[in-house]
Amino acid sequence: MKLPKLEEDSVIEVLRRDFRRIDPDLFIGIGDDAAVLRWGGRSLILTKDLLLEGTHFRTRWHPPELLGRKSLSVNVSDIAAMGGDPRYALLGIGLPEKTEPSWLESFLSGLKAAAGEEGVSLIGGDTTRAAVITISVTLLGEAQRIVPRNGGRPGDLLYVSGTLGDARLGLRLLKRGVGPGAGSETDHLLRAFLDPRPQTALGRRLGALEPVSAMIDLSDGLSLDLVRLCRESGCGAEIDLGKLPVSAQVREFSRTPYREALHGGEDYQLLFCLRPEGKPRLSELKKEFHLTEIGRMLPGSDVRVIDRRGRSKKLEHRGFKHFSDAKK
């Protein structure tokens, strides 16, 4: 194998090519939100995320209880994006010498609360000393029907759940020293970043909806995650910037709310493709969930965005994440 640059997506590409094996039990391997096995006639969805102090969070602004919640939630989001239900978690945790027992207690208390809400049991893990707080959650789930990243086809309609860009604004506020309690608008934005809520109930319902052909969770921003969805599906796409769902809070705190919605990461909302004939059935779901049609899948490989003046342009994303990029 040869790695020209340490870009996340190129590393994943190399891993995928290099570790490919013929395996009748392996339904989905490297490159989706989660891996999927057939195990004893049941589906088994597996995902894991690293959360590292200094890269993904800072203790001075992330209350340990919310960090405990988020450590589980970001993994639950990956399972939801497959149309699945989370079931069991393993926790690997590395702590620096100076960590207060009370910090760990609050962290575990938050993790436990989120696990209870999501119906997840913690069944094992690993503890160790570390230079910075190091959190590695592995989550297992299952689904009646798996919704992969690669099922999108030209003509499919593109939808997103919730609103986009809130977490990015929340992070910006934290960097400026704005903490919880400064107002309900800022609290909404802070919470979007500090305590994102995975779309488990929606993911399960979309999994049960046959015309939903492909799905991904929005962890790195719509612009990048849409490109990934398109690449996996072998299609292009066109989305309409003006249709992106933006909260009143993002409008209030940003002069470029649609840019925030397009490029902001960590929203943990769902982006999915729907065969056009599924529209009537989706309208049922729209009564319960906030869903917005933002564009459609196209032949080819171009991913385009119609700007607010109606001009269609190639979608610029911030580039595949480089290992050297400071995420925060």
Added chain:
Amino acid sequence: MKLPKLEEDSVIEVLRRDFRRIDPDLFIGIGDDAAVLRWGGRSLILTKDLLLEGTHFRTRWHPPELLGRKSLSVNVSDIAAMGGDPRYALLGIGLPEKTEPSWLESFLSGLKAAAGEEGVSLIGGDTTRAAVITISVTLLGEAQRIVPRNGGRPGDLLYVSGTLGDARLGLRLLKRGVGPGAGSETDHLLRAFLDPRPQTALGRRLGALEPVSAMIDLSDGLSLDLVRLCRESGCGAEIDLGKLPVSAQVREFSRTPYREALHGGEDYQLLFCLRPEGKPRLSELKKEFHLTEIGRMLPGSDVRVIDRRGRSKKLEHRGFKHFSDAKK
């Protein structure tokens, strides 16, 4: 929950108590080498280990290829200790900005080689930027019969595989600046630390042997891991220091070879209990594997060691690992 001190074992105890759930699919939860689920009629063994730069390894003495191997091997060892076979791995990896692509290539090449030898497929994971190299492997396996930690009974005989203390001596040599190539004796010790070989074949065979009642892998040293085995089994034990298997290399490089064998960590050998009636069947296995009877399980909770002068004393272990202990 209340954590008086950040000791690994007390944290695990709190997690176990606090996260206990009634779950018919959960066969073994927190507190064993690995968790075990029943999933679709098959067993599903799950384990994960964090390997952190500065805590578990140093790049200046750990060649990336061997580190890739070890990242998988330490997890394989946990599955072997349940009597299982490893099947699928997920890799979470965090890399600092300065990491050379060639380092990652070698690391992955080692990981791939070890995975091939063990019949493991890499099916997913996570990549991110990090302050220090952060490796988190999750491994799935299965077994026909699970050998837990808690199956030991008074009267069971205690056995270990291989030789003990080699890895500890290897680490000591590395700290003194001795590298590979200085001689076949030192190379043996270095390799024990840098590239431990998990006892997969032996673990599988012991799993098939009904009189094998309990098993644990020796990652933190015999003195500590034996106490864990006894505590889980609700027994005491007595081992004979002079019977511990010690390599010629450890004898040559240490003035206290039996101390190294008793307290040295990272051997990744197997410690197991055998019902006495199983002895004839074990002697078959002894033709293929290096196995040594070192003592027996006793009623009560005392764990004792007979020293080289024939005196029985309470076994002193180095204490449950504190998060603030420098492991290396």
